[in-house]
Amino acid sequence: MEERSDDADRAGPLSGVMVLDLSRVLAGPYATMMLAELGARVVKVEAPGVGDDSRQIGPFKEGESAYFASINRGKESIALDLKAAGDRVIFEALLARADVLVENFRPGVMARLGYGWEVLRARHPRLVYAAASGFGQTGPEAARPAYDMIVQAMGGVMSVTGHEGGPPTRVGTSIGDITAGLFTVIGVQAALWHRERTGVGQLVDVAMLDCQIAILENAIARYAVSGVAPGPLGARHPSITPFAAYACADGHIVIAAGNDGLWATLLGVLGAETLANDARFLSNALRTEHAELVAEALEARLRERPCAHWLAVLEAAGVPCGPLQDVAQALNHPQVRARNMVIGTAFPGGAPLLAAGNPVKLSAHADPATRPPAPVLDGDRAAILAELGL
Structure with a gap:
């Protein structure tokens, strides 16, 4: 036209x-x-x-x-x-x-x-x-x-x-x-x-x-392998751990430690290096199997300090993380603008x-x-x- x-x-x-x-x-x-x-x-x-x-x-x-x-x-x-x-x-x-x-x-x-x-x-x-x-x-x-x-x-x-x-x-x-x-x-x-x-x-x-x-991506893959229809998991990832929202002293932050190297770095930042030797947490598959225990262990340290503290130290260490923002905060975030x-x-x-x-x-x-x-x-x-x- x-x-x-x-x-x-x-x-x-x-x-x-x-x-x-x-x-x-x-x-x-x-x-x-x-x-x-x-x-x-x-x-x-x-x-x-x-x-x-x-x-x-x-x-x-x-x-x-x-x-x-x-x-x-x-x-x-x-x-x-x-x-x-x-x-x-x-x-x-x-x-x-x-x-x-x-x-x-x-x-x-x-x-x-x-x-x-x-x-x-x-x-x-x-x-x-x-x-x-x-x-x-x-x-x-x-x-x-x-x-x-x-x-x-x-x-x-x-x-x-x-x-x-x-x-x-x-x-x-x-x-x-x-x-x-x-x-x-x-x-x-x-x-x-x-x-x-x-x-x-x-x-x-x-x-x-x-x-x-x-x-549906991951949900179909899980069903194809297991034959069991997956259900809801709240904020966590079904196949990667830690990869969820975790409680700090004044709210929640999201941490996505998607491999063993990031897991080790995360433990160092939290001062929780002893968890690296826990047999239940030695691989991503094991951590995902015990995701609730991982969350308990991490939140025991995260609840000691506010969100802003942990976001700063995690970012400095190169651990992928982010704040849990509402719509107003998201629209006014400097990166979004x-x-x-x-x-x-x-x-x-x-x-x-x-x-x-x-x-x-x-x-x-x-x-x-x-x-x-x-x-x-x-x-x-x-x-x-x-x-x-x-």
């Missing part, structure tokens, strides 16, 4: 790529936000009158959703009813110019509207069509609706989260949606590269449940808003401290229609 005059502000490796975004809430919008961060132009197609569901999800400031604003920054908005003849004309004009279409409806919705993959691939063979859904486009449960909580539960992630004997615990961020969004970005980029070589687009089919399975991971954007109405920056730093492209605001519902309609000659 022809580049707009503001494209210079969006320079990135995907500059010149036009994304037609029919998605809503989080998985799809997160994917298109990342595509926008990488330079793509994203035109968000929303339902007339109400827009993306997340416009009604808090927290709110002056009646506007911070949730929506943070995930939809830098996009354009046009409201279209895809069942109305006039709006279908506009949508089809956009389709003719788009490089990528992203949607996260349940399978079958786009086909019923006349815009399923088979129809669009015939009309627009270069189009990359990305469908992010709860369960994917195939399989016996493809048509089921899903939210983040459902796939966290079904995908096994909740079974290894929390503490043994505790209630079911959701991961504290929406990893069901966000991992689906990230895998969608990977799929879109791969499909665009394939198109660059072949001239042909393709369907990118990403299921939230699939993505939860994909990130130095990496431009807290950026400024704005609500659709213009009020300023802090948001997470882009973790992908590219040497050939700028990483500005601010991003364009999220769009007003249908706020770009006039400009888009003029561009299309309608």
Whole structure:
């Protein structure tokens, strides 16, 4: 699609790529936000009158959703009813110019509207069509609706989260949606590269449940070897010890002594060298088998001094460690700020808003401290229609 005059502000490796975004809430919008961060132009197609569901999800400031604003920054908005003849004309004009279409409806919705993959691939063979859904486009449960909580539960992630004997615990961020969004970005980029070589687009089919399975890593390895489904372990690593949160005099710190050399160094810092000769702690496998005893032995020394003391001496000795920070502390950490991971954007109405920056730093492209605001519902309609000659 022809580049707009503001494209210079969006320079990135995907500059010149036009994304037609029919998605809503989080998985799809997160994917298109990342595509926008990488330079793509994203035109968000929303339902007339109400827009993306997340416009009604808090927290709110002056009646506007911070949730929506943070995930939809830098996009354009046009409201279209895809069942109305006039709006279908506009949508089809956009389709003719788009490089990528992203949607996260349940399978079958786009086909019923006349815009399923088979129809669009015939009309627009270069189009990359990305469908992010709860369960994917195939399989016996493809048509089921899903939210983040459902796939966290079904995908096994909740079974290894929390503490043994505790209630079911959701991961504290929406990893069901966000991992689906990230895998969608990977799929879109791969499909665009394939198109660059072949001239042909393709369907990118990403299921939230699939993505939860994909990130189980160590849990799958343990099940494959033992035949026993792993359970929750609180804050500790299932296969490396010491690798957990440990109590000091005034709170907890995380220590990750991932090999025998670091274990020895840790014992030296703590003045607990005698533990090096304990038969139960002679290897990582033995320490992991006796992880509770390791924690008791280490905390007997750690509780003698405050967190700040231990962090300082452990860092000086080269033992990987870190403070247990809340969100406010994390956002204000000097390293986070130095990496431009807290950026400024704005609500659709213009009020300023802090948001997470882009973790992908590219040497050939700028990483500005601010991003364009999220769009007003249908706020770009006039400009888009003029561009299309309608």
